[in-house]
Amino acid sequence: MTITQDLIKNSKPHWDNYIKHEFVQKLANGTLELKNFQHYLMQDYIYLFHYSRAFALAMYKSDNFEQMEFSRQALNSILDEIQLHINYCKEFGIDEKSIHEQKESPACVAYTRYVLDCGLSGDLTQLYAAVIPCFLGYAKVADYITLNNLSVANNPYQSWIDMYSSKEYQEAANDATEFFEGLCKDLSKKQMGKIQDIFTTATRMEISFWQMGLDLS
Ligand SMILES: Cc1ncc(C[n+]2csc(CCO)c2C)c(N)n1
Numbered sequence: 001m002t003i004t005q006d007l008i009k010n011s012k013p014h015w016d017n018y019i020k021h022e023f024v025q026k027l028a029n030g031t032l033e034l035k036n037f038q039h040y041l042m043q044d045y046i047y048l049f050h051y052s053r054a055f056a057l058a059m060y061k062s063d064n065f066e067q068m069e070f071s072r073q074a075l076n077s078i079l080d081e082i083q084l085h086i087n088y089c090k091e092f093g094i095d096e097k098s099i100h101e102q103k104e105s106p107a108c109v110a111y112t113r114y115v116l117d118c119g120l121s122g123d124l125t126q127l128y129a130a131v132i133p134c135f136l137g138y139a140k141v142a143d144y145i146t147l148n149n150l151s152v153a154n155n156p157y158q159s160w161i162d163m164y165s166s167k168e169y170q171e172a173a174n175d176a177t178e179f180f181e182g183l184c185k186d187l188s189k190k191q192m193g194k195i196q197d198i199f200t201t202a203t204r205m206e207i208s209f210w211q212m213g214l215d216l217s
Pocket residue numbers: 044047048051077078081134135136138206209
């Protein structure tokens with residue numbers, strides 16, 4: 001069993017609640033109301049902003065150029081994706097002005113500032129323990145939907161599913177996981193206990209993020 005498989009196993013049942021959340025089920029079967037998806041997408045814009053800050057912090061927390069390079073590339077791709085995200089929002093009827101005028105939801109504040117705190121108060125490995133559930137989880141959500149044939153014909157959210165099941169995204173998630181496992185490999189049992197805590201907490205935060213979409217909170 002790999003380090004990440006172990007972290008996933010020990011974070012159950014939260015991990016399964018994240019991957020198979022009601023938001024995911026509705027997204028897959030096309031019954032998710034547009035207003036819920038719009039709210040989620042708009043908050044995700046703020047999420048991605050703070051997530052980018054976390055990778056900038058990862059550069060600062062790096063011990064060598066090799067580590068710095070990994071986070072630099074991750075940051076680059078997220079920054080490139082931001083414009084795509086804005087265009088994607090437009091396709092779902094959200095204009096750029098409302099993205100900028102919205103208030104940040106409590107679930108988004110909690111999750112993103114938690115990730116940043118893991119990096120500020122901890123080291124690079126702890127920071128990555130907080131970002132891996134996001135990276136890897138969305139790849140697993142897409143797998144869950146496609147492998148179980150949960151999506152329906154003419155699903156309005158098919159492009160979202162396709163994006164996360166794409167080869168490029170799956171590879172990026174694997175690369176991040178591999179990088180993270182490299183950081184963990186020489187940790188003591190006690191240090192791994194802390195990593196597990198962070199991984200499980202970030203997983204619980206992902207559940208709240210889906211729920212925020214459903215509750216319009
Ligand atoms: C709440 C929330 N969690 C995870 C992701 C997925 N995600 C965001 S950035 C990134 C890495 C590079 O694309 C990944 C996988 C999301 N969008 N929103």
